[in-house]
Amino acid sequence: MKKNKWLIVVNKKTYLFLLSIPVALLYIVYDAVNTFSMSNPDVTRFLSRIGITLFLVMICVIFFVKFNTYSHWMNPDHPKQKK
Numbered sequence: 001m002k003k004n005k006w007l008i009v010v011n012k013k014t015y016l017f018l019l020s021i022p023v024a025l026l027y028i029v030y031d032a033v034n035t036f037s038m039s040n041p042d043v044t045r046f047l048s049r050i051g052i053t054l055f056l057v058m059i060c061v062i063f064f065v066k067f068n069t070y071s072h073w074m075n076p077d078h079p080k081q082k083k
Contacts, residue, residue: 008079009068017064024057 009015028050035046070078 007065007068008070010078011067014064014067017060017067020057020060024053027053 031046031049035041035043066074068078069075070080
């Protein structure tokens, strides 16, 4: 039984959107080390920065999926999957 691929990467430059995931993880680790190495850590500020970082990663992953799937409105030149 053959599986239908719903995600077909045409433009290899869209993989740069997925590069946001390891960059965000490195930033979160870097920020955690800097925040919790202080004598009086500001946890609420740390959590707000993590929230913003994860929100940006979500946007990048959504863009990767949107640019590599067929959509009549957003990506009409993308090749359709064969059924």
